[in-house]
Amino acid sequence: MARQWGVISLLLLLAVGYVVGGSGMWDSVSNDFMREDKPYGVGDFRVNGKSIITMKLTKPEITFKPREERSDPNRAEPSEPWMSNVGEFANRRSVRILSSGLEGEVIRRFEEPAQRADWWLAPDWSTLYLTTGWSDRAAELPLGQSYRPELTQLFKSTDQGQEWERLRWPEEQNITFLRFIDPQRGYLIGWGPRVWRTRDGGEHWDELPVPEGSRNPENPRQQFDLVALGQDNVLRMAFYDHAADVSRIHALPWGEDISQQAFTIPGHVVMDIAANTEGNVYVLATQGAPYFSLPSDERDAPRPSVVWSWNDDSLHKLHEFPPELKGYALYLTPSDGLLFDGVNESTLLGNDVVAVSYDGGGSWKIEYEGRSAQGGYYDVQTGTRWRVEGYSLYRREIP
Structure with a gap:
């Protein structure tokens, strides 16, 4: 009976185009990655040749008194x-x-x-933008308010992070995400x-209208x-309409001031969007x-x-993954493949998983x-694709 179920499982996998990968796929690059910077954490890093730039949110180090003290x-x-006070920490x-x-x-540049940050790094590393958010977590909440005020700053570097300029920006206006076409x-x-x-380049900023229905007066x-900037230079904004039970995706081409609803996806929450230079749009969504x-x-x-x-005319459901495979990101590979990035939640600690399709989403290799x-x-x-485990940095190619 066990053998019969094994055969059936294999046939089911093949029926949807799955091929499960094995070990030995990673090449070791370094066994001493980011070890020097304390406390340890890899941050959000980028590699170019043998050079690395990292944006790292870090916690303060805690030290302890000797036993006799x-x-x-x-x-x-x-x-x-202060090390025992959550707010001060x-x-x-x-x-x-x-x-x-x-x-x-x-080298710390x-x-x-900051308790929150986002950054953008130009493909040629010529320019970096960084936004930070900080609030006094040790202070009492202002009377009648649900949130502590947050101070926002915006910085720019044009020499790979060696020198920085603080750009003019109202501290009370939050910035959560940076999305740039070029510097x-x-x-x-x-x-x-x-x-x-x-x-x-950040000298001046114009506020644009947001899609109708995307705001909540009570929040x-x-x-x-999700906010994504495609290879076609179109900014796409997704939000869930509870009344209609759909996710609405609005598109804002560069140079236009007002976005238009492009399409909706019933009963799903958008996790990621990828679009190529021709404007073909691919969406990763979670059911419900x-x-x-x-x-x-x-x-x-x-x-x-x-x-x-979505091909500017109709919406097509390409593939539904097993529930235990939770997707977080969707990419277009250099050879026009689709790369699903996620985790297998059926295991106790979780296992990283990718799935690749080179036929437009018809079949997938897991x-x-x-x-x-x-x-x-x-x-x-x-x-x-880069991966850090412990102090070890690994790489593999997914063309």
């Missing part, structure tokens, strides 16, 4: 009082921009207090949601579910309404990840990449 010799006691978080070689010294042209997206555009910190809007007794129901396509990594990314320009 403790009030209770048998209990660890932090060296300073959060206030000392920071964002760092680091540079290094694959095996060389890690920039550091700023001169790009968007900022913040709470509300709100969208701003620059044409001159001043409302955000889009937004997780935290569901009743607690419905949150554990299976929520499969689904890939859709590859299990090992237990969940500490960090990594996929380079859509070179087709290189």
Whole structure:
């Protein structure tokens, strides 16, 4: 009977075009990756040849008194009082921009207090933009308010992070995401949601209208579910319409001021969008309404990840993955493939998984990449996938 079920399982996998990958797919690049910067954390890094740039949100280090100085010799006691205060601990978080070689010294190029940050790095590394957000977590909430004020800053570097300029920006206006076409042209997206555009490298910003229905009057910190800038230079914004039970995807081509609804996806939440230079759009979505809007007794129901396509005329469901494979990102590979990036949640610790399709989403090759990594990314320009486990950096090619 066990053999019979094994054969059936194999046939089912083949029927949907699955081929499960094995071990030995990674090439070791470094066994000493980011070891020097404390506390340890790989951050959001990029590799170019043998050079690395990293944006890293970091927590303060905690030290402890020697046994003879403790009030209770048998209990660890932090060296300073703030280390035991959750709010003060959060206030000392920071964002760092680091540079290094694959095996060389890690150099701290920039550091700023921050509990939240986002960045954009030009493909040729000529320009970096960085936004930071910091709030006093040790202070009492203002009377009648649900949130502490957050101070937002915007920085720019044109020499790979060696020197930085603080750009003019109102501190009370949140910036959550940076989406740039090139060093001169790009968007900022913040709470509300709100969208701003620059044409001159951040010297001036114009606020643009957001899609109707994307705001919640009761939530001043409302955000889009997803904001993506495609290879066609179109900014796409997705948000869930609870009344209609659909995700609405609006498109804003560069140079236009008002976005238009492009299409909707019924009963799914958008996780990622990828679009090529011809404007063919691919969407990764999760079945069901937004997780935290569901009743607690419905949150554990299976929520499969689904890939859709939109060709400026009609929407097509390309593939639905098994519920245990949760997708987080969707990429276009250099050879026009589709790359699904996610995790297998059926295991206790989770295993990283990718699925690749080279026939427009008809068949998919699934590859299990090992237990969940500490960090990594996929380079859509070179087709290189990077992975960090412990202090080891690995790479593989997915063309």
